[in-house]
Structures are given as structure tokens and as C-alpha cells.
Amino acid sequence: MQFHLNGFKPGDPHLVDAAGSAIPHTDAVPAQVDVLIVGSGPAGLTLAAQLAAFPDIRTCIVEQKDGPLQLGQADGIACRTMEMFEAFEFSERVLKEACWINEVTFWKPDEKEPQRIVRHGRVQDTEDGLSEFPHVVLNQARVHDFYLDLMRNGPSRLEPHYARRFVDLSVERGGDYPVTVRLERTDAAHAGAQEMVRARYVVGCDGARSAVRKSIGRQLVGDSANQAWGVMDLLAVTDFPDIRYKAAVQSAAGNLLVIPREGGYLVRLYVEMDKLGDEERVANRGITLEHLIAAAQRILHPYTLEVKEVPWWSVYEIGQRICDKYDEVPARAADLPRVFIAGDACHTHSPKAGQGMNFSMQDTFNLGWKLAAVLRGQCAPQLLHTYSGERQAVAQQLIDFDREWAKMFSDRAKQVGGGDAEGVDPREFQKYFERHGRFTAGLGTQYRPSVITGEAAHQKLASGFVIGTRFHSAPVVRITDAKPVHLGHVGKADGRWRLYAFAGANDYADASGGVRALCRFLEESPDSPVRKYTRAGQDVDAVFDLRAIFQQPHRALAIESMPALLLPRKGRHGLRDYEKVFSVDARSDIFDLRGVNRGQGALVVVRPDQYVAHVLPLSAHRALADFLAGFMLPA
């Protein structure tokens, strides 16, 4: 953490000074805002937390419920989500409270005695080196708490307005605040009172039955839901030995998924219930908690399950549905989008792969920096087209994956050597799980080339930083204090672009070496993106945060020989920032781990949402400038 830049301030460094522009939280919703977020679930809060970092953006988030969530539904937190939490500065809180999913075990009917289940396999949950973070499980309500703390302590002092039902909206193109939203209060004291909000942008994060989605005439399309499942959080006593593992159980009596939960005692069971008819709703089946428990007990036989407390349970039908576009503008229309939808409002699927909450947060982490960049005049509003373009395509992949996965989960286990062609082979099931580990870790996303995602012409210079995928962090050593750190953790959710300059082997000693030449270009050239896009009065790294990584050990590198841009003076005192230059960590060399060309080095350009935008030669100054000119506006 960096703090005290603009003067020493005692107390908790997470509690940032309120900006002069911060809007005091009032009972009434403000009449005019830059962004109105509808819904304070994971998607809405990720967006609100991102925008709250910019006190010059007026954000309002409204929520239909009366207050913060107490008991969440989602619980799985993928590696990729943990990486994002690190950008939001609360990964360590999640790591501490959460249950870690380290291995997955697989159970099937005993071949000799098919009424009994036996363990037939176990695999590591997340392949080594996939991410520096584990896959964990934590109540969604706690994730909300962390976001709410961040918003409350941030410069905007942002807090949700609860008890607001979204009624409708209208878009009148032309003015500064083209979207008018009608809300209705649902708190007892003001029930039925209407509020009108005018906004530059509206984002519907209001769930699978999204009223914002309906208001822009879009709908979820997909399979009908024909399989009922039950889910319950239990405090229970059992002799099933894998109750603290994620365990996929295929039994003669149906299927079940064990998800251990935080705190060491709580466990979630997903239990297969009835097949449903076409368009039949699960609510009509009258499935009770007692049915769920009885089904779980049958499936786990010969193991016992004695339920002591059920903090939460639900029944639901599985279906895979997706919206074809995530904003209100028809395909190929010239208009710029003003209303967006995100999260469950755009895509619904089974909870089995633990993707719902994670994917939803990635939606708005993608949208957040783009909205901020447009509102702050850094990028042209055409950038906003890329939100639906990028996120709808990757959601379609998720839906396809989930359809296959959910089907496997609902299938009977096939007997090995048994004659039945029906059902799924347990070994195939396990193999499918392993193959798709990268996807379920949230790391299957690759954005296609676009105005903000370069072509892979120079990908071979850094084969492990794949363009369009998230920047894969690795250990390095900071040369100014010999601290071992994770390079990717410099990428905070602050709307800045990162330029990671990996130096060629001879770069350090050579005055005309790649890193030094790049710094000279960025410092001095009239074409320099740093000069072109950074405003007077901003710190020199306010838009582009340049970091250099050398191949030499840190003791061989002298900070005093570095270009000024790598030891910049910042803030009101003009203090030096000593955290820009790194060397390899000898125990795990980032050049080896990520396939960076040792002779030439490479420049890796990373978006504010941690995705690799481009890989270029260090000397490709012109190409860098041209790429950024494709979507940025001169300061």
C-alpha cells in the first residue's frame, strides 16, 4: 500500500480523505447523476466500488431490498475474482475468512453394491501456477460487506440507497443527462413515493428478472429449465469423510455436490431433485426442506447425515439463458449506448461451476473503467460499444460450457462394463472437470482483437502474457527495498493503464537500451502518450503507470541510474515514488515463467481491468502511440 504522499495522516490508510466533490449521502436519491446503478448485488457493487474511486464522477446505487444482504446465495469465489479483489484491496480479508477449495473428490456407486457410494477419484482443484490465489468459498453477503466498506471509506463516501424499486426509464438522446429513471420507494415511511433521477448512464444489475433489461426491450433466451435442484446450507453431523472437500457424488439415488463453507463447520449441499416438464416451474412442485434432506441422505448412503441447523435453503430449476446484447442500442445502429445491463440480468445458468457471481463481477469490472474513462474525458464514448461486444461473447462460451457440465451433473452414473449406453461415465466426468479447470477458475476469458485489444503480431515476445487474457502475475523483487512482491498486484482498480517494460538482457548497461529509449520517448517525444493524455497538474503516472522489470538480480541494479520516469516525483511535496522498478525473483524467474524474450525484452500493455491489451517490442514507440490513439482523447 502507498499512502502519506500528500502529507502524513494518522489512522487507517484505507480510510481515504473525502473529496470536496463527494456528495453527502442523503435520504433522497440525487436528482441528477453521472451513473445510476440499479441493484446492489455483486455486479452492482463491483461497479459502484470502481466508480467510487473517482470522486469527480457522481454515482448513485439503488437497491430494492431494505438494507445490506445478510445471507447470500452465491458462495464460490474463483481465482480470477480473487485477483480482482486484490485490485480492490480486500483480497487478504477474503483469504482469511473464506474456506479454501484445494481438492475435489469424486464418488460413484460401488460396483459390487450399487446402493453404496465409494470414492473413485480426487484431483487438485486448481492447477499449479494458474493463479497466485486459491479458489475459495465465502458467503456473498461478506463480499458485499467488503465492497460497502471500500465505498464508504473511499473518496466519494458512496453508500447505496435502499428500498428503491426501479419502475421504468426513458432515453432522450441529445442532452447531457439523456436517461430519466423513475423509482418508487418501498420503505414503510415513504412507501409508494416516486423519485425521478436523470443520469448520463444507467446500469441494470438487477438480476435475472431485471426490470432495466425489460425497459430496454431485451430478454433472456435459451433452454427451458427442466431439472429441479435443491440447495441448503447445513450445520450437520456426518460420517461422510469428504464433508470438507468439494465432492461430486453420483449415486444410484441421484446426484449431489458438497461445497464446504467458511468457518470450518458449515457445508452447502446441492441436491438433484425432480425432472420438470416443459416450461414447468419448480415452485409448483411443493419441494420442502424435508424433501431435500431426505434426498441427500439417500444419495450419501451408507453414510449418515444428521442435520442440526439449516441457515438457508432453496429450490431452483437449471436453465441456460442469455441476452443477445447488453445495451439498449440495436446492432449496427449509430447511437452510442446509454443503458447497460450486467450480471444475472444478461445471463443465467446453473450454480454448479460456481460461475454466476464471479462472471457478473467481471462484467462490471469490464464496464467500470470504460464508463469512468468516458465520463472523465479520457476516452471517446465509442469505447462503450466494447462492453457488450466483449462480455456477451465470453458469456456465450460460459453458457455452452455450463449446459454440458450441468447435463453431466444431472445424468446417472454409468456402470463400468455395464451394458447401458445411458448416463455419464464417472471417469469422463472427472476428466471433463480437470479439462475445464481453467474455465471454472475464471481464466477462460480471452477478448478478441478490437480497438482496445491488439493483434498478436508480437505475441511471441511474451508468450505467457496472452493478448486478450488477464495479466498473469508472477513474483518479482522490488529493487529499492528488496521486497518480494507479485508484479500483477501493482494493478489496482484505479482506472490506470499499466505499461510493463521487460528489459532485454543488455538493457540495463546500455544508454540506448530498450527501457531507457522507451522512457526517453515517453518523457520527451511530442508523440508520447504520457505527454498527450496526462493533464497538467496530474502526477506523471496518473494515466499510464510504467513499471520496468530487469533480468539482473536486484543488488546489481542501481536505482540512481534509472530514468526519471522510473523514479517519478509526485504529489504536493514532489516526493519520489520508489516502487516502479523490479528485478527477477531468482526462485521463480518471471522471464521464464511467462516466456518473455530475454534478448529483446517486451512491452506488455495492460488495461485498467487487468487484461492484456497489447504486446509490443520495447522499441515500437510509434505502434504504442497509434494503438492508444485509437480510443484515447488528448488531454
Next chain:
Amino acid sequence: MQFHLNGFKPGDPHLVDAAGSAIPHTDAVPAQVDVLIVGSGPAGLTLAAQLAAFPDIRTCIVEQKDGPLQLGQADGIACRTMEMFEAFEFSERVLKEACWINEVTFWKPDEKEPQRIVRHGRVQDTEDGLSEFPHVVLNQARVHDFYLDLMRNGPSRLEPHYARRFVDLSVERGGDYPVTVRLERTDAAHAGAQEMVRARYVVGCDGARSAVRKSIGRQLVGDSANQAWGVMDLLAVTDFPDIRYKAAVQSAAGNLLVIPREGGYLVRLYVEMDKLGDEERVANRGITLEHLIAAAQRILHPYTLEVKEVPWWSVYEIGQRICDKYDEVPARAADLPRVFIAGDACHTHSPKAGQGMNFSMQDTFNLGWKLAAVLRGQCAPQLLHTYSGERQAVAQQLIDFDREWAKMFSDRAKQVGGGDAEGVDPREFQKYFERHGRFTAGLGTQYRPSVITGEAAHQKLASGFVIGTRFHSAPVVRITDAKPVHLGHVGKADGRWRLYAFAGANDYADASGGVRALCRFLEESPDSPVRKYTRAGQDVDAVFDLRAIFQQPHRALAIESMPALLLPRKGRHGLRDYEKVFSVDARSDIFDLRGVNRGQGALVVVRPDQYVAHVLPLSAHRALADFLAGFMLPA
């Protein structure tokens, strides 16, 4: 973290339910308490946080200042202290905010041009494997904040009473509350008002000028302070390249120590100032901030130092003083101690080795569990004699170390090959630093054999768990969920004893193996300490927390085959605790790392303050029972 044992509870698991016995915090100090703590510095707060874990103990902490500390003086946090913070559940907060000290660099006069300083050495600050935690630097005020949060959120809801001056105390042996303390309020609204508190025990954590110490007729004895030093926290611009390293500078113009601080910009400089005459006080020298800055600038020549802001500065004299006994009872008297002193009230020394705050907290971490055990009827009050016995002896070692270290720091650098016999050889200085790394990390403490520290007859069974030193954690894998964890981190500040049973190689399969036989003894024997010292209604692990560590990989170990004591049922639901059994972590085998005998295994008995009390054969049931009977009282 373990939670939800007694039922699901939404929200922050750090916020524990208030106990029915918690005393609501009132404006007035309670008239009668079990323990009155005077002073809310690091020693007082460590003790208060420890006692706050036991709502059946009525604790009161008073502080002369008007409110919580905003700007601290101490800043260094040794590895050992981080291990203790882990027991108090806030190590991750410190790790995140603090500045890590990774390397130390050494500077001396340039031989060719003695007015210039040059770097002549650099060493790793903490030797590899010494602790799983780094040496860090963080404002003392933040450490206070973490303790205050813990106390406020704990079952006792304990908060300090500020603006109370300790006036005096009297001890009248015989009654239940033998100590009567007179306090005076210093807040404007009640200035001068007196309050009387009757206490079972009083602990003076009131600093070097301790009024509690004076009230029991003890004094600090030692060297006169004949060297003035200045210390200042700076936001500054410098071209001194090691400003983010801990750097010891010996120059022709005097000596200086650079301590980088949290946040990436702040730095502390300790600057050598004037020699003082016998009994001369530094206050009489009229040393100003400008003097300090000018001295620092002279010492750092040829590097520049441009000071932008000075959040805090001070001047002080170095002296090593210590109190001969830490309670009010004369040596060899029959009385049991009722009044204790801790921290700076007992020992003062230079801040150079970063020991003051750390050593003080270890004082009260030693005292806390003992007071709790006596007050809760678990141990006889004779146990309290061991506090002064243990802590005074190790403080004497610290004082001796610090005297030598401080002298080296104040000496001139000796020229290599120069004829002068005076001064310290810079290479010797660096070597001394390296040799004493273990001591400055807070890991030099070894308690001598006593009623609570066994003789080393079986030390060879686990040569790396040295009796009398702190339990040195190492990585293991929890078998019920394959989570890689640090074994020592199960040792929380909850007053419980840990029994680490390291299994012999053939133990797992053998029904009469060492671990299984030990469990049978602890579960069934009338001599079992678990049966003898655990009260009806308490969880089976409420006094002794048994953990087993097997040599096999976790996939080879079946939890269902473990003795009941390793899978105990707890809490109001009788839920199973799945966190008692571990296997080796193949990447760093704890048996190898700590020299545990692979054939026989070993039983390592660890005190509530994380120090190794005994190492025994697994089969030494009788010896274990006898050792514990030496100081524990039957339930």
C-alpha cells in the same frame, strides 16, 4: 478461522457475541475488578486483549492520555511479534500496511575521500527460515488500533478508560480484592475527581517513569545516559539510494540509522547528536529539529536531503536500565504477587535494535495467560512467580546486548589500515549485526527449566522445537480438506495449551501406535490431564488442544480412522471439529525441518503464549500427567 460452531450467525466473524458477563463500558471506572491495567501502550494493550478473550474475567484498563494514540514512537515489529499478532488474528492487517525490512545496508566513510560515505555491505535482514513472518515497520498507533478493535469486538467488549492518572496503591493481603488503587481524572469535565478501584491484581504498564513501579518501591537501575540521539519521521526528497532500506551509516560526521516506513514515502532517521556529561539530561541541551536535520545532512554527504514535512521528532538519551524484580514481593518471601510491572516500566534501552515495543508486548503475553489461568481456577497462584522469573532474566540479556550494540552505533568508524585503535571496524559492525539477527528478530528468548518448562531429557526427539523457546511453526497439510497451513497458527491467544503429537512412521496403521495410544490415555485414563483439568460442559479441547501430525501424504490418511479425540464433537450442536489432523507438506517436511524423530515421533507441549514447555516421547503418559500436575488444579 473457525466460526458458526454454536449456530450460524451472519456478518463479520471477528465480531464475537458479547458475553452475558460483559461489563457495559461506563464513564466511571468499575469499583471492583479482577485485573486493573495501568497504561494502554503496547504492553497494556497486549495484556488487555489477552484478558478480553475471557469474559469471566473482569478487566479494566486505564490510560492517562485523553484518547487513543495518534502518532506512535515505536515502529519496529520483530518476526516474533508478528507470530504473536497471528495468535491475536491481526497479522494480515499488519503485513498489508507495514513496510517490510528485507535487507540492511552498511555505509562508511570513503577511504579515499573520508568526507563522503560509500556502501560497503548489505545483508539479508532475517535469515531464511527463522520465522514464517518478515520483520516489518509500522506506526505503534496502528498496532494500538488493531488491539483496540480486537478488544471492542471480543466477548468482553473491553475499552480503555482514558484521562486517568494513577495516584497510588496499597496492598492488604487476605481479602479477595487485596489491592486498592487511587486514580485521578484528568479530563476537563471531571478534573481532579478521585476514583478508588479494588482489584485482585494490578499491572503497571505505565512506561519508563512508571508510577506503579514507584508505588511498589522498585526502580530502574543501570548505566547513566551519556549519548544524545535525535529521531525524526520525514517526508523528504533525497538522492541517497538506500532510503527504502534499513541502512546503518557510519560517517566522519557521526552516525545515522535509516528506517523506511509504511506507505512507501515516509522515512525515519535516528541521528547521533551530542555526548552528554554524567547525569546530564538531553532536555538541557536545547536540541532543535533544525539541529537534527543539519546533522543528518552532514552525515549523508555527498547525498542531499530536502525535508518536506516532519510529522514527528524527538531527542532522547540512550541508557540501559532494568528493574531487578517485576512484582511487589521481595525475593524469597512467601507472599504471592499481586502487583506486576511490565514493558518500559521494567527495562529501558536504545531503540536501535527495534526491541522496546516488541519486548514489552512479550512481557504481557507471558503474564496474560498466567493471570487468566489463576483467575479461572486452572492453575495455582504460585504460577505467577514465574512471570518475573522468566521475563527479568531475558530482559537482562537484552540489556547486555543493547549496551554493546548501542556503543557500536555511537562509535566512530575505524579506518581500515588506519593506525587509530579507537572506533569500530565497519566489518565488525556488520558481522555483529548478522550474528545477532536471531536476537533482534525477537527469537533469542529461552526460558530456563521451571515448574512450567521441562528438562531437556527428550529434546533429541524434536531437536528443532527447543524447550523454553517459542514453537517454531512449519508448513503442514490439513488432511480433511488438503489445505496447506502453518502448524503454529493453530496456536491462538485463547489461553489453551497445545499438544502437538508427531506420529512415528508406523503409527498410522498400528492400532497400538503412539498417537492412538496417547489418545486412548487422554480419553480414558483416570490420570488423563484432559479428564482431570477439563470441566463438565466445556468442549473436550477447551484446556488441551491436541493436534496430530503424520508423516504420510494426506491422501493416504483416512479421517474416519482417527481416534475420537482427533475428530471431536463440540458446541451446542455437537458438531465435529475437522481441523485437528495434519500430514507433512511434501515441499517442506516438518519432520525434517524441525528434526523430529521419524521412528518414534514426539509429543511437543506448548504453552498458551506459544513457548515450548516440554518435549516427551508419545508414550510418556505418566511424565506428561506429572508435568502438568506440577502447576494445574483439578477441575
